[in-house]
Amino acid sequence: MLKVDSLFKSFGALLATDNLSFQVKKGDIHAIIGPNGAGKTTLIGQLTGEIESDSGSILFDGNNISGVPVHLRSAHGLARSFQITNIFHDLTTWDNVALAVQAHAGHSFHFWKNASKERELRQPALEFLGIVGLEKRAGFIAGLLSHGEHRQLEIAMALATNPKMLLLDEPMAGMGPKESLAMVDILIKLKHKLTILLIEHDMDVVFTLADRITVLVNGRGIATDTPDAIRKNPEVIAAYLGEESYHA
Amino acid sequence: MKWSPRIIFIVILMLGLGVVPLLADYFGEPFYTVMFSRMLILSIGAVSLNLILGFGGMVSFGHAVYLGIGSYMVGIGTMHAVEDGIEWMANGFLQIALAIVFSALAGLVIGAISLRTRGVYFIMITLAFSQMLYYVAVGNEKYGGDDGLSLYMRSDFNGLIDISNDNSLYYLNFVCLLLSLYLSHRLINSRFGMLIRGAKSNEQRMRAIGFPVFRYQLVAFVIAGTICGIAGVLSANQTEFVNPSVMHWTHSGELIIMTVLGGLGTLFGPVIGAVAFLFLEEFLSGITEYWQLFFGPMLVLVVIFARGGIDGMLVGLDQWWSRNSPVKNEEVD
Numbered sequence: 001m002l003k004v005d006s007l008f009k010s011f012g013a014l015l016a017t018d019n020l021s022f023q024v025k026k027g028d029i030h031a032i033i034g035p036n037g038a039g040k041t042t043l044i045g046q047l048t049g050e051i052e053s054d055s056g057s058i059l060f061d062g063n064n065i066s067g068v069p070v071h072l073r074s075a076h077g078l079a080r081s082f083q084i085t086n087i088f089h090d091l092t093t094w095d096n097v098a099l100a101v102q103a104h105a106g107h108s109f110h111f112w113k114n115a116s117k118e119r120e121l122r123q124p125a126l127e128f129l130g131i132v133g134l135e136k137r138a139g140f141i142a143g144l145l146s147h148g149e150h151r152q153l154e155i156a157m158a159l160a161t162n163p164k165m166l167l168l169d170e171p172m173a174g175m176g177p178k179e180s181l182a183m184v185d186i187l188i189k190l191k192h193k194l195t196i197l198l199i200e201h202d203m204d205v206v207f208t209l210a211d212r213i214t215v216l217v218n219g220r221g222i223a224t225d226t227p228d229a230i231r232k233n234p235e236v237i238a239a240y241l242g243e244e245s246y247h248a
Numbered sequence: 249m250k251w252s253p254r255i256i257f258i259v260i261l262m263l264g265l266g267v268v269p270l271l272a273d274y275f276g277e278p279f280y281t282v283m284f285s286r287m288l289i290l291s292i293g294a295v296s297l298n299l300i301l302g303f304g305g306m307v308s309f310g311h312a313v314y315l316g317i318g319s320y321m322v323g324i325g326t327m328h329a330v331e332d333g334i335e336w337m338a339n340g341f342l343q344i345a346l347a348i349v350f351s352a353l354a355g356l357v358i359g360a361i362s363l364r365t366r367g368v369y370f371i372m373i374t375l376a377f378s379q380m381l382y383y384v385a386v387g388n389e390k391y392g393g394d395d396g397l398s399l400y401m402r403s404d405f406n407g408l409i410d411i412s413n414d415n416s417l418y419y420l421n422f423v424c425l426l427l428s429l430y431l432s433h434r435l436i437n438s439r440f441g442m443l444i445r446g447a448k449s450n451e452q453r454m455r456a457i458g459f460p461v462f463r464y465q466l467v468a469f470v471i472a473g474t475i476c477g478i479a480g481v482l483s484a485n486q487t488e489f490v491n492p493s494v495m496h497w498t499h500s501g502e503l504i505i506m507t508v509l510g511g512l513g514t515l516f517g518p519v520i521g522a523v524a525f526l527f528l529e530e531f532l533s534g535i536t537e538y539w540q541l542f543f544g545p546m547l548v549l550v551v552i553f554a555r556g557g558i559d560g561m562l563v564g565l566d567q568w569w570s571r572n573s574p575v576k577n578e579e580v581d
């Protein structure tokens with residue numbers, strides 16, 4: 001589904017992505033783990049095109065998408081959620097998702113018809129809200145929702161663009177235990193329906209959900225393997241998992 | 249539609265604007281027809297600016313340039329009609345058509361360049377373009393240069409409407425304002441409008457969900473400029489005089505102030521703002537010649553204390569009203 005080859009990105013002297021290569025299989029939940037500052041968010045930005053890579057190639061669903069602008073990558077079927085909540089705060093929850101549906105319903109040079117009465121936008125939007133459990137919040141101004149609900153809305157918006165692959169940047173960051181569980185349920189629901197690249201700090205979640213894991217340290221991929229193999233990998237334990245258990 | 253203080257206020261305002269010439273004639277004060285005519289024309293300008301500024305978040309600091317383009321279409325046409333006997337150049341329909349074409353072209357060029365930037369750069373580029381056209385008009389001696397052109401006749405609408413009469417010009421302005429409001433209403437609620445508002449709210453997110461934002465913003469920019477160009481045609485007929493100062497940046501600034509004062513991103517906000525602005529100007533300048541000393545701080549206060557402008561205050565009044573109204577709707581979540 002996704003093949004990243006020798007990807008580089010530096011911010012001045014800092015190498016945020018350092019000769020990174022890995023592959024994501026279709027239908028997998030592929031987790032990216034690594035300490036803060038490892039370059040995980042940067043990698044997502046490079047995949048969506050928001051951050052321009054210095055070199056390397058990104059093959060998505062058979063197409064080389066390196067150098068393709070952001071909105072076209074979305075049209076190819078790549079969708080992301082953001083680590084920091086990134087929604088339309090002053091529109092309603094429903095409008096937020098309807099806009100995402102609209103983005104993939106052909107061009108938007110419709111100047112006359114009332115968009116909030118168009119069934120082909122509103123109905124699918126409501127269904128996506130249902131998948132993430134937000135249908136009761138449809139009429140609320142999105143900015144007023146709780147943090148956990150914002151994250152759910154992010155997922156609904158990403159789903160509404162009808163993607164082949166979801167890039168989720170710490171979807172559970174800052175959530176309480178109950179909200180996190182709800183999010184895990186959502187991801188389980190989505191598993192196998194589409195391919196997911198999941199960045200997550202909570203190791204329990206990662207080892208529960210992921211089919212494969214790539215470990216990133218200082219921009220370098222030090223291992224890509226199954227959860228069991230990653231757990232036993234001495235290099236990973238030394239570089240990341242070991243450090244994590246010290247802090248725990 | 250539910251009646252509320254805000255709705256009642258807006259209905260009274262619009263009905264009031266509809267009967268100004270009748271009242272002015274009745275009281276023998278035709279001056280008021282002219283004064284309110286100006287309000288209508290600047291309302292159209294503010295309504296068009298609100299499309300990109302209020303709904304689209306594009307702070308164009310050169311919107312008066314389109315007033316200038318529309319005005320000069322009338323000024324130049326009328327000059328050739330009167331001095332060279334080329335009568336068709338005074339035709340109002342033709343002048344409006346030309347104002348649309350040239351405003352759209354100007355909007356296309358200015359937008360295509362300025363929309364590649366954001367924030368202060370965007371403001372500065374729109375400002376720079378409008379000042380450039382201002383100086384072009386100042387330097388163009390053939391069409392009056394700095395002094396401008398006096399119109400010896402108003403535009404000719406093939407005898408369909410005779411706007412040489414101030415009252416009929418007033419109603420032409422009024423109809424144009426209603427049309428611009430209706431057009432705005434349709435636009436902002438359409439898919440196109442949702443996109444423009446989404447891009448104001450969160451542009452990065454718009455790209456991430458797959459919108460090519462630039463081309464839509466550019467179209468919005470062109471539409472806004474075109475509507476304002478038509479207001480320019482009306483404005484020249486109103487004042488029977490065209491000069492470069494309509495395009496001056498201070499005039500663009502006034503359009504922004506009217507829009508902000510009335511309420512950004514609401515349909516009627518710009519009309520309320522334009523009327524309030526010109527009222528205050530008239531009233532304060534009648535009291536003291538230092539009126540700007542009072543006007544400035546008043547505007548600052550409104551902007552600071554009434555986020556959302558006057559229309560924002562009315563929305564607040566509505567909320568207060570519905571909380572304290574005797575019949576409570578028991579709404580269950």
Ligand SMILES: Nc1ncnc2c1ncn2[C@@H]1O[C@H](COP(=O)(O)OP(=O)(O)O)[C@@H](O)[C@H]1O
Nearest residue numbers: 011014016034035036037038039040041042043
């Ligand atoms: N726009 C930027 N400019 C400069 N440095 C950046 C920028 N974005 C990220 N970085 C740096 O790149 C490194 C990787 O950041 P990031 O991808 O956010 O890590 P992670 O998401 O794994 O915590 C960090 O050291 C960060 O400070």
Ligand SMILES: [Mg+2]
Nearest residue numbers: 040041042083
């Ligand atoms: Mg990060």
